Amino acid sequence: MSRYLLLAGAAALVSAPTLAATQAIIVGNLIPDAATGPTGPAVILIEDGRIKDIAKGTKNPFQADTVVDLSTKTLVPGLIDLHVHLTGDPGDDFRDEAVNPDEWGVVMGVKNAALTVKAGFTTVREAGSAQNTAFVLRRGTAEGRIVGPRIIAAGPALSIVGGHGDVTGFRTDVLTALASGYTCTGPVECAEKVRKSSKSGADVIKITATGGVLSQQGRGLEAHFTNEEMVSIANTAHSLGLKVMAHAHGARGIEAAAAAGIGSIEHGTFADEAALMVMKAKGTVLVPTLMALEGVRARLGKGIYTPTVEVKAKQALEAAGRQVTRAKAMGVTIAFGTDAGVFEHGSNGGEFALLVKAGMTPTEALASATTVAAKTLRMENEIGRIAVGYSADMVAVEENPLTNIRTLEKADWVMVRGRIVP
Template sequence: MRKLGLVAAATLTLLGTTAYAKTTIVYAGRVITDASKPAQGPSTVTITDDRITSIAPGRTEAPAGAEIVDLGDKTLLPGLIDLHVHLTGDPGDDYRAAAVDPNEWGVVVGAKNAGITLRAGFTTVREAGSAQYTAYSLRRGTANGFIEGPRIVAAGPSLSIIGGHGDVTGFREDIHAVLDEGYTCTGAVECAEKVRKASRAGADVIKITATGGVLSQQARGLEGHFTSPELQSIADTAHSLGLKVMAHAHGAGGITSSAAAGIDSIEHGTFADDATLKVMKAKGTYLVPTLMAFEGIRERLGKGIYTPTVENKVRMTLGDVGKAVTRAKALGVPIAFGTDAGVFEHGRNGGEFALLVKYGLTPREALASATTVAATLLSMDKEIGRIAPGMSADMIAVTGDPLTDVTVLEKVDWVMARGRIAH
């Protein structure tokens, strides 16, 4: 009798789960299921809870009790992916805020920016560097639906060399010691240790600053920081833990060393030349150009926002921005979408599409960079990046056709992330 009772209870539980499944029906005038395929005409997409369950031509009848979303003649397409954001910061923040604001403030700022980013059409983002637990808290908050925002793949603090880009710089040494997050490393053994520390803390991806950077207070150029043995140790350790590595890198030498070591993606890649890009191609390394970052920086030059150290470095880069994209396409290096939002205002992420097209991508390739290509880099191509049965219900709607005019992606009319409609 006890066994029968348990079976009955389990059956009721299953029935209860089925009874409370939520069905949403979305009608759209045009559907792009995959950036590599032609758009479909009027279609009906069915979502059960957080999963796409079917796509049918025309306007099929909705089942009783379903929520209906009628998008009229709008274009429905997969939710967009930005592989390089900093949700916990805003543009123009004074670097000295690191000594004033508590880490908890980053969660508050991040909650604001997560909502803005989602409503801009980005249903998945890769958080490319934050304080120890701020991005992890946001990741949990958006996953649970407590905070409106995208799916977050979070790096946490970046690994850097002592005194390099990513380390705390610009203060007295005693202040550095207090602000240090504990992720600088010297030598292959210590670098492996810091990768393991990041993994233990909850990192989804390892972020390193492989070269000097534009917005930090160290004035030693934009070339390589880590040694080749250190880079190899970082890549090997991360991969042994099932984690990929993203490397902030501007100078060609630092990019080449990073790619040769097996780093998975190069962020920015400003001065990548043909020789460097051939190494990236051979190793399967992705380029994430972050062209919008330089738009945001350009807008702030000469306004007293940046220190003279930073302004000098900015002027070193602006003449070369975008050239690596043109070269990368010609050489067959995969180009994935990332913006560095936080260097410019969150919500303007869609401006990256027009810049990618300006430097040589077709509109279809630009859209793929933020959907199928980005999903593949994240090893999430069975979850996001397409509209297909079984995929996460991450979709957006726009007015117009992004396969001919990518600027329509700068104004998104409707967003669904993990089956939840953004408001």
């Protein structure tokens, strides 16, 4: 049996071992989950992509094929981002929709999946894409054919005709050619589109419950779907064993989506007390995506966005972060999501400091991207912790993030599904 000692600084240069190999990871400080906090030095044994055993201390008791020395680093569970768009980059001209084929999204996605996992995000929820692009990326990372995180994919979002998520801003004949096929009117048609999405391979149903900042429709950020339509969407999804995630900015759209039984509110920008009360009562999760508005802020007034978008962007920026402060005060569950693609992929970790600035503790912020996010995905027995039997998804950082949350903005070493990210 051959053995190799991989120094932490050189680990990124080494090809990922086959999943049949055993690996011993020596760490200087282990944080198995946010609630437990740091437990000191440890050695973690990995076999077939899973955590097989954990020993305390720096002495390695395991006979492993490979040994990785991270004795100067802190090891945390692989981070989870519940809202990304891997197939696009920030600042793209909306007219690209009429120029680029869907296949271009796969090219962009391969690039962005690598950036994302190298930043320490080992699981992401892809929150809206063309029909098959995210599904292809999901398979590619699962089979280890491309470098990237585990992908939970929604595929195309359901929207009202002419609303956020539908194609707008073109001539009528162009709009017809670009239609996603996922707009719906009335409870019956909305139920049909949920079933279509499920049939196509969606892991989760994404809907646009309100207007959106970056779309070319200028009718504000309030509710789009009717209450009856949202109830139909939620009930149909649940009958198929799927959760629903709702893009929602305006307070009444947020309230209606939560009341309908939708699992998570994405953005939640203008959430007020009435909306948050319903979210709390229904157990609806808030995914605030604060980094998205930072990405918008950086591009505002520079001729990147159309006048229609600029108006909505200013409205959203004025309220940025308040939903987190209010949600925490009212006991609403907050889970980590960034809307990467509105800002640069690989910068997802910037969300942590924004959550802390809005009133969360570092422990709460780390939990939002690990245990809380895993539970939101119904994967709490698979990811979100460093524990025996869990997927070997782990990230090494320079410092203890519970004392310096910004250390999570740079991953020094990443493992996903037992593979070291090169």
